[in-house]
Amino acid sequence: MIAYTRPIVCIVLLSFFYFNSCKQPVSENNTRLKVLTTVAPIFSFTKNITGNAADVENLLPSGAGPHEYSLSPDDARKIAQADIIITNGVNLESWLYKLTDVPENSSVYNVVDSSSGIDILDNDPHIWLSPLNAIMQVKRIRDGLINADPENSKLYSDNTAAYIKRLEILDKEISDEISDWNRKDFVAFRPAFRYLAKDYGLNLAAVIQESPETEPSPRHLITVLDTIRSRNIKSIFTDPMITHKIVRSIAADLNLEVYSLDTMESGNSGKAYYEDITRANIAVLKKVLQ
Numbered sequence: 001m002i003a004y005t006r007p008i009v010c011i012v013l014l015s016f017f018y019f020n021s022c023k024q025p026v027s028e029n030n031t032r033l034k035v036l037t038t039v040a041p042i043f044s045f046t047k048n049i050t051g052n053a054a055d056v057e058n059l060l061p062s063g064a065g066p067h068e069y070s071l072s073p074d075d076a077r078k079i080a081q082a083d084i085i086i087t088n089g090v091n092l093e094s095w096l097y098k099l100t101d102v103p104e105n106s107s108v109y110n111v112v113d114s115s116s117g118i119d120i121l122d123n124d125p126h127i128w129l130s131p132l133n134a135i136m137q138v139k140r141i142r143d144g145l146i147n148a149d150p151e152n153s154k155l156y157s158d159n160t161a162a163y164i165k166r167l168e169i170l171d172k173e174i175s176d177e178i179s180d181w182n183r184k185d186f187v188a189f190r191p192a193f194r195y196l197a198k199d200y201g202l203n204l205a206a207v208i209q210e211s212p213e214t215e216p217s218p219r220h221l222i223t224v225l226d227t228i229r230s231r232n233i234k235s236i237f238t239d240p241m242i243t244h245k246i247v248r249s250i251a252a253d254l255n256l257e258v259y260s261l262d263t264m265e266s267g268n269s270g271k272a273y274y275e276d277i278t279r280a281n282i283a284v285l286k287k288v289l290q
């Protein structure tokens with residue numbers, strides 16, 4: 001009986017190797033860059049640069065926000081296996097550095113901070129919400145990818161150039177749109193859209209909650225209410241995830257409408273994600289400000 005087992009094993013092994021060689025050469029498979037992004041907009045930027053040339057995964061699952069995130073053992077495994085980790089920066093991913101062996105500017109892990117060179121306002125991490133900042137982030141990400149995977153540098157450069165053209169169209173569209181609006185003042189629950197406001201001539205006249213960790217003081221709320229009344233503001237903008245009782249009570253007291261703007265932090269991202277959500281946000285702002 002033993003004499004028959006060996007040929008069977010050989011056939012199984014041969015067919016295994018044959019099957020593998022038909023799928024893809026092993027060497028090519030091993031050299032694909034493993035990229036880990038942190039949040040949805042950064043995933044969208046990165047996917048547009050790599051196309052199908054790299055394996056890109058986003059760390060935060062859809063529905064999870066980065067401000068209150070903590071790493072799971074599965075996340076630690078993904079971080080350890082990534083060739084390059086692409087972050088937004090500006091302390092949005094402070095939890096990433098709580099993993100003891102991923103120090104900032106690490107030589108063990110290749111961490112790209114896409115915020116470098118961007119003018120940061122009051123330590124606010126929501127830089128991507130202005131397409132002008134997004135274009136700068138995309139360039140930083142391109143440079144990081146080329147550094148990690150020089151063999152694909154032409155492809156990454158070409159894809160980046162094509163994507164930046166699309167972002168420039170988006171930028172022009174927003175500038176043209178907003179320049180026609182009658183109102184420029186708006187009030188928001190959080191300050192995230194101050195980068196968009198600054199770059200496109202809107203005025204974030206008041207913010208209800210300045211930081212995600214701190215509840216607004218009664219004195220601050222009085223200032224917000226005064227601004228809303230004195231500037232004849234009729235609406236408040238909040239996040240899709242937030243139905244905060246402060247927003248509801250201010251809206252009820254002053255008879256304001258409540259609209260939501262998506263900061264994209266907990267979305268289900270893809271190549272068109274950033275452009276689609278930006279256009280949707282501009283359409284919401286237009287309802288109130290045009």
Ligand SMILES: [Zn+2]
Nearest residue numbers: 067192263265
């Ligand atoms: Zn946020």
